[in-house]
Amino acid sequence: MIRHESARLLSSFTIFDIVLDRMRLGKMGTSSHFLSAFRIFAQNRLWLGSPRANSDCYPIIKIWKKGVRLDCGYLLRYRSKYRNNTMKQDKLKATARLLEIMDTLREQCPWDRKQTFETLRNNTIEETYELADAILNKDLDGIKEEAGDLLLHVVFYAKLGEEAGAFDYADVVNALCDKLVYRHPHIYGEVHADTPEEVKANWEALKLRKKNRRSGTLGGVPVSLPALVKAYRIGEKAAATGFDWEKKEDVWAKVKEETAEVEAEMTSGDRTAMEEEFGDLLFALVNACRLYGIDPESALERSNKKFMNRFNYMEECASSEGHTLHELSLDRMEELWQQAKHAAAEKE
Numbered sequence: 355m356i357r358h359e360s361a362r363l364l365s366s367f368t369i370f371d372i373v374l375d376r377m378r379l380g381k382m383g384t385s386s387h388f389l390s391a392f393r394i395f396a397q398n399r400l401w402l403g404s405p406r407a408n409s410d411c412y413p414i415i416k417i418w419k420k421g422v423r424l425d426c427g428y429l430l431r432y433r434s435k436y437r438n439n440t441m442k443q444d445k446l447k448a449t450a451r452l453l454e455i456m457d458t459l460r461e462q463c464p465w466d467r468k469q470t471f472e473t474l475r476n477n478t479i480e481e482t483y484e485l486a487d488a489i490l491n492k493d494l495d496g497i498k499e500e501a502g503d504l505l506l507h508v509v510f511y512a513k514l515g516e517e518a519g520a521f522d523y524a525d526v527v528n529a530l531c532d533k534l535v536y537r538h539p540h541i542y543g544e545v546h547a548d549t550p551e552e553v554k555a556n557w558e559a560l561k562l563r564k565k566n567r568r569s570g571t572l573g574g575v576p577v578s579l580p581a582l583v584k585a586y587r588i589g590e591k592a593a594a595t596g597f598d599w600e601k602k603e604d605v606w607a608k609v610k611e612e613t614a615e616v617e618a619e620m621t622s623g624d625r626t627a628m629e630e631e632f633g634d635l636l637f638a639l640v641n642a643c644r645l646y647g648i649d650p651e652s653a654l655e656r657s658n659k660k661f662m663n664r665f666n667y668m669e670e671c672a673s674s675e676g677h678t679l680h681e682l683s684l685d686r687m688e689e690l691w692q693q694a695k696h697a698a699a700e701k702e
Contacts, residue, residue, distance in 0.1 A: 453523060456509045460517075471514055478507045490655060536560065558594035571595055582651050585640040593644070602645035605638065612638045664694035 459466040481503045488496030509523065516522035521529075537560050539545035540553065547553045561574060571594075575587050592598065599605050612635040619628045643650040668690040672679050679687060 452505070452509055456506075456513050460513055466510075469510065469514075471511065474507060474510060474514075478504070481507060490652065555594065558591065580651070582636075582640065582654065585637050586644055586650055589637075589641045589644045599641075599645065602642075605642045605645050609635070609638045609642060660698070663698060664691060667694035667697060 461467070481500065485497065485500035485504055488500050508526070512521070512523040512526045515525070535542045537557050538553075539560075540547035540556065545556060547556055571591050572588060575584055575591065579587065589598075599608075612631065616628070616631045616635050619631045622628070640650045643653065668687060669679055671690050671693065672682055682690075
C-alpha cells in the first residue's frame, strides 16, 4: 500500500500532479517499479482507464508496454491546476466557436449582413433590460440566456469594428484587460485596499485621473442613461470627490426641504417650476437611496411589480363577479386592494 505518492504526468494540455491514495500492484511489489511503469505511461500517453460519472476518480489504469501489463486499482485526484486548465480550454473553445459563427452569419445571413452600429443600438438596450429583468427575478437560466444575447452584441460590434478597420475582438478584450489591470492597483500594483469601499474609491480616482483632462468628473456619465440611473451615477461621482453629506442621516433634511418646495409650487400653477421642484425632490431621494446602499432603479421596479400584481388581482376578482374595475365603487376597489395585499402576504 502506498499513500500520497506523487508523480508528474505530461498530458496533452498541461503538467499536473497526481496523488496516489491507494494502489495495488500484482507481481510488481515496489513503488519504484510502479513509478517507472508510470513514466512509461506518461511518455506514451497511454490512458486506457475511464472516469466515473461526475467524479474526479479513475479507479483503473491499464498500461501496456512491451507486452507487460500493469493493473493498478487506486484513486486519482486532480489538483485544481489541471481542472482550471481544462476549464480554460473549454472557455477558449467556446469563444472561438462564437467568433467563427459570427463570421459565418455576417457573410451568409441577409439580416446579419444588413446590421450597423446604429441598427443594433436599440436591440442592445433591449437585451440589457431583459438581462436586468432576469436578475431581478433571480432566474439563473434566464441570466445565462440573456447574458449570452448581450455577449452576441459585443462580438457583433467587434466584427463591425474589424470590417471598418478600426478594431477587432482582440482589441476590445485587450483594452478591457489593460483597463482592469490599471484600475486594480491593489492587485497588480503597490496600492492597498482592504474593503470594497476602498476599492471603489481607488477605481473612481483612477477613472477621474484619466478622464478629467477631457471631460471633468461627471463627463463619464453616459448621456443616454435613464434619468433615475443617471442621477444615481452623478451622486456617486460627485461623492467620490468628497462632495457629499457628512452623515447619511443628514440627507433627510434635504428631502424635507425639497418636499416643502414642491408643496409651495403646487399653488403657483407654474408647471415648469413644479417640474423642476419635483425633479429636485426625486434627485434628493435618489441620493438618500445611494447613502443607504439601495439601488433606486431596483427599488422602484419592485414597487412597480408589486402594484401590477395587486392591480391584476383586483381585476381578476372584479371579473369573477361579472364586473370591470371602472364599474366598481372606490370603496369596493379599496376592499379588493386590501385583499390583494393579504393574498400576497400569505404567499410570502
